[in-house]
Amino acid sequence: MTFCDVAIIGGGPAGMTAAIECARAGLSTILLDEQHAPGGQIYRAVEHASSHQLSILGKDYEEGLELVREFRACGAAYVAGATVWNVNPELRIIYSKDGASTELATGALVVASGAIERPTPMPGWTLPGVMTAGACQIMLKGPGLLDDGVTFVGSGPLLWLVAAQMITAGTKPRAIVETVPRSRYVAALRKLRLNSPTVSYLKKGAALMLAVKRAGIPIYPGATRIAVVGEKRAEAVTFYSSGHLHRIETALVALHQGVVPNQQISRLLRCDHVWNENQRCFVPRFDQFGETSVPNVFVAGDGGGIGGARAAALQGRIVGKRIAQKLGRAPSHDIDRLLSKLRAELSIRPFLEALYAPSVDITAPADETIICRCEETTAGQIRAVVDLGATGLNQVKSYLRNGMGPCQGRVCGLAATEIIAERRGETPSAVDYYRIRPPLKPLALRELAALGKAETKP
Numbered sequence: 461m462t463f464c465d466v467a468i469i470g471g472g473p474a475g476m477t478a479a480i481e482c483a484r485a486g487l488s489t490i491l492l493d494e495q496h497a498p499g500g501q502i503y504r505a506v507e508h509a510s511s512h513q514l515s516i517l518g519k520d521y522e523e524g525l526e527l528v529r530e531f532r533a534c535g536a537a538y539v540a541g542a543t544v545w546n547v548n549p550e551l552r553i554i555y556s557k558d559g560a561s562t563e564l565a566t567g568a569l570v571v572a573s574g575a576i577e578r579p580t581p582m583p584g585w586t587l588p589g590v591m592t593a594g595a596c597q598i599m600l601k602g603p604g605l606l607d608d609g610v611t612f613v614g615s616g617p618l619l620w621l622v623a624a625q626m627i628t629a630g631t632k633p634r635a636i637v638e639t640v641p642r643s644r645y646v647a648a649l650r651k652l653r654l655n656s657p658t659v660s661y662l663k664k665g666a667a668l669m670l671a672v673k674r675a676g677i678p679i680y681p682g683a684t685r686i687a688v689v690g691e692k693r694a695e696a697v698t699f700y701s702s703g704h705l706h707r708i709e710t711a712l713v714a715l716h717q718g719v720v721p722n723q724q725i726s727r728l729l730r731c732d733h734v735w736n737e738n739q740r741c742f743v744p745r746f747d748q749f750g751e752t753s754v755p756n757v758f759v760a761g762d763g764g765g766i767g768g769a770r771a772a773a774l775q776g777r778i779v780g781k782r783i784a785q786k787l788g789r790a791p792s793h794d795i796d797r798l799l800s801k802l803r804a805e806l807s808i809r810p811f812l813e814a815l816y817a818p819s820v821d822i823t824a825p826a827d828e829t830i831i832c833r834c835e836e837t838t839a840g841q842i843r844a845v846v847d848l849g850a851t852g853l854n855q856v857k858s859y860l861r862n863g864m865g866p867c868q869g870r871v872c873g874l875a876a877t878e879i880i881a882e883r884r885g886e887t888p889s890a891v892d893y894y895r896i897r898p899p900l901k902p903l904a905l906r907e908l909a910a911l912g913k914a915e916t917k918p
């Protein structure tokens with residue numbers, strides 16, 4: 461088995477900066493990531509992007525090249541295509557790569573596993589032709605695939621970004637069906653604290669919206685009661701906006717309701733989690749240096765709460781320096797400077813969280829809406845077993861097998877928490893989340909059987 465001082469899961473901005481700081485301090489550092497190149501979600505495949513892709517994806521994306529180069533040169537070992545499927549409390553990590561599983565033991569662990577898009581259960585969301593805005597962007601960043609006439613449904617900065625990127629690429633979306641209620645704007649503006657990062661984000665957001673408007677894309681504000689309709693695949697989206705029922709014929713629908721922390725690894729490690737009312741999701745509890753309730757387990761980046769790429773990069777540096785300091789390899793004098801930059805960077809969040817809170821259609825879906833896509837159970841079935849006495853997610857799992865499919869609850873977890881909390885008249889905190897168990901991702905039985913027989917040298 462390989463041993464290292466620090467292992468990092470996730471090669472996005474947070475994981476890369478944590479690795480840079482740890483390696484610089486002389487710690488043996490290994491970064492594992494399931495993608496095939498460093499960059500995470502925002503800088504996905506940036507090293508391999510063509511100049512055409514760079515021009516479509518914009519300056520923020522291209523900026524990632526510098527960080528990826530710094531990471532490549534930092535001396536940390538990097539294992540690409542490595543999917544971590546288990547971590548135990550002794551900090552032994554098991555990851556799968558090229559069909560073989562390998563164990564790694566570490567003194568400190570940084571969970572930098574980022575965010576996932578908030579699942580958006582609504583009528584018709586499981587039909588072929590329905591995907592997420594992030595998935596559209598993944599196709600843009602990777603193979604450069606694009607499709608004309610996508611209808612975007614939901615809310616959040618990423619929705620506008622992907623729509624604007626598709627326009628630049630010459631593939632116009634059909635429409636934007638936005639779910640932000642008009643009343644939210646005033647409440648959100650009250651949360652705005654102007655400083656230089658906030659102003660820069662507001663300008664970027666306004667430019668994206670303007671690009672979409674200038675391209676003549678129809679925008680339907682304040683949409684409610686949304687459904688994707690179709691026999692065998694998506695054929696149309698129906699919704700109410702400005703007091704009227706609308707129907708848009710479309711074969712491709714991209715749903716988006718913001719992003720939420722990917723909490724599978726911190727849950728597996730039994731780190732304490734708390735419900736974040738503003739982001740309407742669970743986040744691991746950690747101190748200002750990123751250390752969780754489990755000693756020597758740190759979180760950095762969006763996996764600890766959504767803050768965006770720049771905040772993720774700062775958090776990674778803070779965590780890396782803190783680990784080096786704890787191990788007696790570095791002074792702590794510049795952590796304070798990074799912490800104050802991080803606070804400034806995060807000051808846009810209360811505004812964004814108030815404006816782009818998930819719509820009620822999503823948090824309280826109709827009875828017939830499928831919630832667990834793996835087991836095809838509905839909101840109504842969850843409510844029925846709550847009425848029978850199920851008190852939380854793990855009991856609902858026993859009744860309905862929710863969260864037992866290949867996604868291990870990543871897709872249904874938050875929606876099911878909200879449904880149970882509402883039905884029981886309790887807080888999401890009281891309902892809590894699935895007890896996450898390995899394997900975190902689907903695994904072939906032969907790979908499990910062969911565990912320990914093949915050693916991959918990082």
Ligand SMILES: Cc1cc2nc3c(=O)[nH]c(=O)nc-3n(C[C@H](O)[C@H](O)[C@H](O)COP(=O)(O)OP(=O)(O)OC[C@H]3O[C@@H](n4cnc5c(N)ncnc54)[C@H](O)[C@@H]3O)c2cc1C
Pocket residue numbers: 469470471472473474475492493494495499500501502503542543544545572573574575576577594595597598618621719722760761762763767768769772900
């Ligand atoms: C689909 C999607 C697209 C996004 N696009 C943008 C964008 O264009 N612009 C923007 O500003 N923000 C974007 N975001 C938000 C964005 O993710 C960030 O704010 C930023 O990338 C967070 O950085 P991070 O380092 O915390 O995590 P990430 O960049 O998400 O990196 C996390 C990494 O962890 C890896 N990982 C997760 N679980 C495992 C595991 N079990 N084993 C191994 N590796 C694992 C993932 O493959 C990923 O590479 C996007 C988010 C999503 C979900």
